[in-house]
Amino acid sequence: MLLAAFTWTEFAQQLTAGIRQGAVFAGLALALVIIYRSTRAINFAQGEMATFTTFICWSLMNHGLSFWAAFPIVLVIAFTGGVAIERTIIRPVENGPVITIVIVTLGLALLLNGLMSVIWGGGSRPFDGPFSTRTIDVGGVPISVQDIGIVVVSFVLVGLLALFFRFTKLGLGLRAAALNRDSSELVGVRVGWMLAFGWGLAAVLGAVSGMMVAPILFLDPNMMQTILLYAFAAAVLGGLDSPVGAVVGGLLLGLAITLLGRYVGFVGDVLKLPAALLLILLVLLVKPNGLFGRVTVRRV
Amino acid sequence: MTALLQLDRVEARYGPVKALHGISLEVAEGELVAVLGANGAGKTTTLRAVSGTVRRTGDVIFRGAKLPRRPDAAARAGIAHVPEGRGTFSELSVWENLRLGAYTRRGGVKEDAQRVFGYFPRLEERKGQQAGTLSGGEQQMLALGRAMMARPKLVLLDEPSLGLAPMLVTEIFQRLERMRTDEGIAVLVVEQNANLALAHAAHAYVLEVGKVVVSGPSDELRANESVRRSYLGY
Numbered sequence: 001m002l003l004a005a006f007t008w009t010e011f012a013q014q015l016t017a018g019i020r021q022g023a024v025f026a027g028l029a030l031a032l033v034i035i036y037r038s039t040r041a042i043n044f045a046q047g048e049m050a051t052f053t054t055f056i057c058w059s060l061m062n063h064g065l066s067f068w069a070a071f072p073i074v075l076v077i078a079f080t081g082g083v084a085i086e087r088t089i090i091r092p093v094e095n096g097p098v099i100t101i102v103i104v105t106l107g108l109a110l111l112l113n114g115l116m117s118v119i120w121g122g123g124s125r126p127f128d129g130p131f132s133t134r135t136i137d138v139g140g141v142p143i144s145v146q147d148i149g150i151v152v153v154s155f156v157l158v159g160l161l162a163l164f165f166r167f168t169k170l171g172l173g174l175r176a177a178a179l180n181r182d183s184s185e186l187v188g189v190r191v192g193w194m195l196a197f198g199w200g201l202a203a204v205l206g207a208v209s210g211m212m213v214a215p216i217l218f219l220d221p222n223m224m225q226t227i228l229l230y231a232f233a234a235a236v237l238g239g240l241d242s243p244v245g246a247v248v249g250g251l252l253l254g255l256a257i258t259l260l261g262r263y264v265g266f267v268g269d270v271l272k273l274p275a276a277l278l279l280i281l282l283v284l285l286v287k288p289n290g291l292f293g294r295v296t297v298r299r300v
Numbered sequence: 301m302t303a304l305l306q307l308d309r310v311e312a313r314y315g316p317v318k319a320l321h322g323i324s325l326e327v328a329e330g331e332l333v334a335v336l337g338a339n340g341a342g343k344t345t346t347l348r349a350v351s352g353t354v355r356r357t358g359d360v361i362f363r364g365a366k367l368p369r370r371p372d373a374a375a376r377a378g379i380a381h382v383p384e385g386r387g388t389f390s391e392l393s394v395w396e397n398l399r400l401g402a403y404t405r406r407g408g409v410k411e412d413a414q415r416v417f418g419y420f421p422r423l424e425e426r427k428g429q430q431a432g433t434l435s436g437g438e439q440q441m442l443a444l445g446r447a448m449m450a451r452p453k454l455v456l457l458d459e460p461s462l463g464l465a466p467m468l469v470t471e472i473f474q475r476l477e478r479m480r481t482d483e484g485i486a487v488l489v490v491e492q493n494a495n496l497a498l499a500h501a502a503h504a505y506v507l508e509v510g511k512v513v514v515s516g517p518s519d520e521l522r523a524n525e526s527v528r529r530s531y532l533g534y
Contacts, residue, residue: 172392172399172400175392176389176392176400182353183388184400185353185375186353186374186383186387187375187401188376188450190372
């Protein structure tokens with residue numbers, strides 16, 4: 001049979017699982033978009049940066065801190081680390097060709113991956129997340145607390161970022177610096193620092209994604225690699241330079257792979273990724289810039 | 301009146317190509333000064349040398365102090381540069397563009413915006429609109445409005461008449477006059493239309509291949525037959 005048996009309760013559960021996955025993709029895709037907009041390159045180290053900070057969280061918890069005590073510390077470390085990476089590693093190649101920047105981020109990914117193995121050892125280990133895995137009853141549908149928690153944390157973070165970009169001066173400066181470097185300098189925006197700040201924000205988003213998925217996937221240096229692939233796909237689907245697109249693309253992708261995997265028999269677990277990529281290919285055939293890609297309106 | 305801005309033998313280059321060969325000029329407080337000359341004479345580069353957006357040597361002295369050549373130094377010192385192509389952010393809204401104008405300082409954004417809307421009522425009507433969808437004239441107004449938001453002492457203005465209908469150009473220059481008299485903002489304007497610029501400027505400098513060849517009060521330049529014919533082309 002091509003289609004699996006269907007009940008509404010199970011459909012609701014699958015929907016929640018899809019949104020939970022989508023929320024994680026969305027966060028990481030947003031991180032990619034923020035860096036893409038300012039640096040014009042895909043940050044291939046995004047996954048490793050996220051895993052690295054998750055390991056830091058693990059270490060802090062190992063030293064007796066609770067998750068929620070470690071959480072803000074990790075965010076601060078992630079932000080500082082992101083800024084430091086931009087200032088030291090990316091800045092020298094900032095004005096170079098995009099391919100140079102991409103190669104540098106690939107190198108950074110390898111470096112961080114190796115560092116993690118050296119510091120924490122390879123192999124996967126359990127990570128005690130902040131949310132319990134028991135289920136609660138939501139309108140007759142049992143839904144895990146963890147799923148709800150992940151969705152809430154991801155969306156609170158995305159919402160805060162949206163407010164920050166829209167309503168603060170610093171947020172406006174960040175957007176301006178990403179749009180037009182020269183004009184930003186003429187109004188006094190310190191463009192170099194804005195780029196670094198963007199990397200800091202991206203690192204924070206990645207850190208949150210990492211800490212959210214670690215309890216499900218188990219923590220190991222390669223933990224985020226598959227997720228990063230999905231996040232790329234989500235970002236491209238939404239339009240690489242659109243933050244809104246990243247979030248919508250992430251959610252759509254999460255839902256698509258979960259539902260396809262469950263209900264379309266031959267897709268199953270194995271063909272999830274190809275199925276998702278095919279879907280994206282179809283969307284891009286119709287909208288080459290992605291769902292929310294920039295279409296500039298200009299009158300001369 | 302003391303000089304607000306003073307350029308002392310300023311040279312500038314793009315890579316190996318020297319664009320300015322030692323320019324010296326002065327702008328007094330609240331004065332409108334025009335920089336004239338043919339294409340490629342170094343007019344735009346002169347403005348860019350002031351705002352530090354081109355590699356330069358020689359001194360740029362603003363309000364009695366040397367201006368450091370950091371990209372955001374000019375903006376922070378009180379110089380608003382409206383570059384070629386107006387430098388507005390076409391993807392951002394009119395309001396966001398104005399907010400960016402006030403980027404270097406805190407507070408007073410709403411009050412200043414009201415003042416700008418007094419000059420350019422059209423901008424208030426189009427507050428929420430993407431700047432890229434404005435007409436050419438409105439974009440020039442936005443560029444000037446954004447410059448005003450910085451509460452500058454000096455505005456550097458590159459070819460305000462470019463691509464605009466003559467009536468709009470006259471309107472723009474009238475607004476510049478008002479900015480000068482009401483707000484005490486000095487203007488250093490680069491302009492192809494020499495006749496128009498001389499009509500509004502107190503002083504003018506005529507450039508030729510990166511050097512000042514003639515300078516003086518606008519009236520004198522206008523009255524001088526040979527200057528007019530050799531350099532101003534009318």
